Structure formats: structure tokens, C-alpha cells
Amino acid sequence: MNNTNKISILQGRLIDPANGVDTVTDIHIENGKVAAIGETPAGFQAATIIDGNDKIVCPGIIDLCANLREPGAEYKATIASETAAAAHSGITTLCCPPDTLPVIDTPAIAGQIKHKARKAGYCRVLPLGAQTQGLKGEKLSEMAALKGAGCIAISNNYAPLANTLVQRRTLEYAATFDLLTIIRSNDRHLSDQGCAHEGKVADRLGLPVIPEAAETVAVARDLALAQTTGAAIHFHTLSSASAAHTLAWARREKRRVTADVAIHQLHLTEMDIEGFDSNTHVLPPLRSTGDRDGLRQAVAENIISAICSDHQPHEADAKAAPFPATEPGISGLNTLLPLTIKLVHEGVMDLSSAIARLTIGPAEILGLPLGRLQVGATADICIFDPDTYWTVVPDQLTSQGKNTPFGGWELPGIVTHTLLEGRIVYQRD
Template identity: 50%
Template sequence: MNGSSLLICGARIIDPANGFDGEGFVSVREGRIESCGRLRPGGDFDQTLGAEGRWLMPGLIDLAGRLREPGQSGKGTLRSESRAALAGGITTLVLPPDTRPAIDSPAVLDWLRSRVAELGDFELLPLGALTRGLEGRVLAEMAALSAAGCVGVSQATAPLDDSLLMRRALEYAATLDLSVHIVPMSGALAGNGCAHEGAVATRLGLPAIPVAAETTAMAQWLALAETTGARLHFGRLSSARAATMLIQAQSAGLPVTADVAMHALWLSDADLEGFDPHCHVIPPLREADDREALRHAVASGAIGAICSDHQPHEGDAKTNPFPLTEPGISGLDTLLSLGLGLIDQGVIEPIDLVARLTSGPARILRRASGSLTPGARADFVLLDPQARWDVGPQTLLSRGRNTPFLGRSLRGRVLGTWFSGRRVFER
């Protein structure tokens, strides 16, 4: 209950928003963080939880996760996928607008809001469609979408190659102070490609998507953002060149942020060998050098967030020849554990990893969340960092089993997730 009080003792508290990493105490009252620090707070508590040897961090904020409702409940539902999110420590999830129908009207938002209210155990932040039906022809009613609660606007992965419409979209968004979330991809250059343009795609005979499909789109959006003053967020960057362009834009003072999908920090186009359909993603997996450049940009903070890019599928969606399979990986269950793997490989420090999963996304969204600051909503996660688990059908809570990490042994298990002071998941 929100009215109860809780004291957690002895955990390693990692709170990047406040620069805190050390053992201590967290207390919760009335659904809010009461205190967080090295000293035990005074007063009585309804419940005291010993957490020695555990990590305690803010609830994760995922900038891109499909829940498949409305429109594709055969792949997943709000109930099934939100449970997978909570099991992975995710308490806030941004929903791209490519639902069916697309999130291009307040009516779709009202339906989503009523369904989430029935569940009541996580925060869903929808992105509105940039164009009606995501068709790239006519701008959506951004003012109505913003008033209805959208935190930004996006084309999801649908291309938008009309430069005049792009400019009008940025001008419209800027008047509303809405951020524009773009997965940069030139539809003309990407065509019907399904793999990175390189030696692997050539050898396998797969239609390819060049890096230029990403970078030319980025260059166009950046030029228009400079003209209009709109806030741009680039989602799911995939190449070293894109990371360099991002850093240059940020150095020039443009209001530009970015995220990367967790799988892009682990996989490369070499993983397509054998035509593994679980590695069919858009944007495609690039070369090993691209992966290393993305890792460096995440570690430095240029890329401020890591997301799951969760896209659950039924089994049949991945059983056709590679180009005909549906792209996407089921990533909610594995997001945090794969992140711990980056720590093990020396890619990133623990506090920086937690920042890319909590305070970083919060800053991008301009939300007062992702921290354990006294007074903040009590969303947090308790993790056993040493527990190992095998990725398999019996351990994934998402309805989607489409992950290239099946069979891997990962480190780190969420023991409990709290939302607004209520324990909404317990392992």
C-alpha cells in the first residue's frame, strides 16, 4: 500500500542522479522516497528489509518498447509485457506510436490510458505519431496529442523522406516544446534491405542497408533542427559514423540526444551467419567496429540512454527465409543483465550503466524520475548482482521468445521492483 513505510538496509545504493554509489539505507513513506544515504534514518517503519550484498537503484526507464496492444495481441499484451518489464526492473516505458491503429489521435491514447490504469503497476509514456497513420504524407495533430499526454512525437521506424514535411514537423513540434524522436533511416537508400551492407550480406546474398541510409537521414534532420530550434532525439543508432555525427552536433550546441538498443552493444553482422532470424533487426546489426564505437559513445555519455527496443513476436514471425521474417528482438527480460555484462567486460562503470538506464533517459524525457532523491516517486529495483540465470522459454516472462541470447548464461537477477512505493514484482 502507498500509505505504508519501508526501510531497506545495507544495500549498495547506486543513484547516478545524485552521484551516490555506496552502502546505505533507503526509506519510503506514502509512496515517496523519504531518505537515501549512508546514515540510518530515525523513526519507525512498517517493514524493514535487509539487503546486504544486493544492489538498489532507481526503476529503469526504457525509451523504446513495444507492448503489442492495440492491434497485435497475438504477439504480446499490455499485461504479459508489462510483467516482463517489471521482472527486468523497468518501471517506466516509452511506447513508440506504431501500434495498430497508430497513436495519431487522443482516442488511441484514451484506450491505452484506461488499460494501463487497470494494471496500475508501471508508467507508460506514449509517443504520438509525427504523421497521420505514420504514412509520411500529412502531419498529425501534435497539439491534441501533446494535450492528451504524449511525451514526444515520432515516426517509429517508418521513413520520412519529404524534407519540406520534415521541416514543418520540426517547426510544429518546436512551438509545443515537444521532442521529436527519430530512428534515422532514408527509405530510398534502405529500400527492402534487411542486413548491413558489407561482406556478410554479400556472402549470404541478403538485400543490404548501407550506413549512408542512417547518416544521410541524420544529416538532414540535424540541418533542419538547427534551422527550427526543435529538440531532436535519435533512437537506436547503429553505426560509428552516426555516433561521430552525434558528438559533433552536441559539441556545436544543438539540442540533440540519442539512445542505442542493448543488442547493438553486443551483436554484429557476423551474428547473421547461418541466417539466424533472431538477428534480423532494423536498423541492422553493423560491423564489429561500429559496435565498439557505440560502446565508447555510451561509456562517454554522448549516447545518454540504452533501451531494450523490445519487439516480441510469435514463433511463426521468425520461421520464413531471413528477408521475409519480421524484424525485432524481445529485450525486456535481458536488458539489465546484458548491461551487467558490459560492466564485466570493462566497457562501463556500474554508476554509468545505471545512469544510461535511469537518469539519462529521464533527462531526455525531461521527467522528474530516475532518481532516489527524497520526495521522488518511490520507483526502485533490488538486484542480486551475482545470481546467474539461463535465457530460455522457462525464464522469459515476455510472450516473445525471439531473442538471439537464448541459451546464454547471464549475471544479475531482479529480486523485487517497487512502483510508487508498492512492491509490484517479487521473484
């Protein structure tokens, strides 16, 4: 009997929030699927045995936003480099936003990205299709064709739409094809050319600001348009407690809306931009301590049901100019899981809830049959040691982007194995 594709993970602590499982057990894998949990099936002989003692075994992480920079900005990163970093970090599925060069507004570009990701073999990449042609905010993209080419949702990412009517038309069109619209809610007139949260820190540093209202006004507008059109929307990288409160209301009203938050927004605040550290230049900006705490509460209560990396790798020069002139974004793949575990250590939520925000939460947002590990499920698995600490050294990140504000932080959690469809795509030496 051929057993080369059979793997047994022995005596790991299986945490599968989707099925309410938290127990020490064995998992047996065959042909890319979970064959059994607990007892070894009759006649099953594993070719590979993984010792799960003192480790957490959970579904593979699903990251709702990771910029891969290819095509168009390979000097920053490539599909191969960043999917390898994802595998190193326990991430088995990631969404690639549409602002590549060329933009993901044709089936050909979507197909090219998926092909390169399959060739690299480290991680499942799901492209997001452009909401408008060329992300110019004017003419609607061919959403049906993009969906047919494998785009999991549509988004205009940071690019503003020409006006509210265009937003309404895109939502109507997306609703027709049952396509999720992912929105970075921002009023471009209020945010203008700002780079920091409107508050005392920005005032003291003399930085142009982005008020909280730039987000909250846009969230209210987008909720109203979604209600009118019947579209399903997802708010990407919320940054304010006020937006989280509005989201809580919308979810109580049974609106078709979900949201995620970038992991750095749950740890950093406007205070961290002191010293003009360009690695803390992000969009939306780091906000107040009250905003951070409000976001933490929303995540703990599952109002915000997913945490993402919002991974944006940059070359060194992109962060070398004066703060407002630097390119925003953090290289976040390598720190997504450890920073989420840190929330557990800080008492924000329990470990099962934290894992849920990285697995079943994003899976359900995207309507994917992933993020769970019952018998018959796809064997996307992350195995990590939760109690071993490591120090973040930017130059040692496996992402091509070394731009992180977490340099010197001591974080819990080291991934030892990542399995994608039953294949070991990363194993720690």
C-alpha cells in the same frame, strides 16, 4: 499510525548516478516517495522490510522504446503481459511507440493505452504520439492534443515521411509546443528492402543490404533541419560508429540533440546473422565489429546517454520464414539490465555509468523528474543481485515474445524487487 504503505530497504548498495551516490545504506519509503536515506525517521515503522544485503538498489529503469503490441496485435503481446515482464526486469517506466492499430494519433488511443497500463499496475507507460496522421508521412498530426493526452514525445517510428519538407514542417510544429521528436534516422531509398548490413557477411549469404549511409545521410539531414527549426530531436537506436561521431560533433556544438542505442547493438554484430538466424534480423541491422565498438565508446563517454531494449515481441511464425521475409525485432525487456551489466564486466564502463544510461540518462532526455532517489523523489526502485548468473532460455522469458538471439547466454544480474511509486510490483520468489 498507519504504516501499511511504509517500506524500508536495509543495507543495500545504493547507486544513484544522478546524485553521485554509491554507498551502502538504508532507504525508507512512505506514500510513494523516498522519506529518508540512512537513519530511520522518528516514529517511522515499516510494514515491509526488504533485505538489501549484497544487492544493488538503484532508480527504476526507464526504457525509451518497448512495443506492447496492444491495441491491434494482441496475438504477439498485450499491455498487461509486457508491463508485467517490465516489472520482472526492473523497468518502472517505458515509452510505447505509435505504430499500434489504430495508430496513436488521437488523444483517445493515447488515453486507452495509459488506462490499460494503469489498470495492469505494473509499470508507467508513456505513449509516443504519431508525427503524422496514421503514420502515413503526409499530414501533420494534432501534436498539441496528443501532448495534452499524455504523449511524452512524437515519432513516426519506422514509417517514412513523404519528403524532407514534411520533416521540416513536423519539426517546426513540434518546436512550437516544445515537444521532443524521436527519430529513427533512415534514408528509405538507400535502405530499400534490405535486411542486413552492407558488408562481407551479407555478400556471402546473398542477403539484400542496408548500407551504413542510409543512417548517416539521414542523421546529417535531421540535424540540419533541427537546427533550422529550433526543434529538440532524439535519435533512436543508432547503429553505426559514423553516426555516433556525427552526434559527438553536434553535442559539442550544443545542438538540441540526444540519442540512444538498443542493447543488442552493443553485443552483436553482422557475424551473428551467420546461419540465417532470424532472431538476429533487426532494424537497423547488426553492423560491423567497428560499429559495435564505436557505439560502446559513445555510450561510455555519455555521447549516447541512454540504452534501450527496443523490445519487439513476436509470435513464433513471425520468425519462421526465410531471413529477409521474417519480421525484424528482438524480445528485449528481460535481457536489458543483464546485458548492460555484462558491459561492466567487459570493462566498457563502470557500474554507476551503466546504471545512469538506464535511469537518469533517459529521464533527462524525456524531461521527467524520475531516475533519481534523493529524499522526496518518487520511489521507483530496482533492486538486483549483480553477481548471480542465469542462463537465457527463450521459453522461460516472462515476455509473451520468446524471440531472442541470446538463448544459451549466461548473463549476470537478477532483479529481486521492483517498486513503482512505493508499491512492490515484482518480488522474486
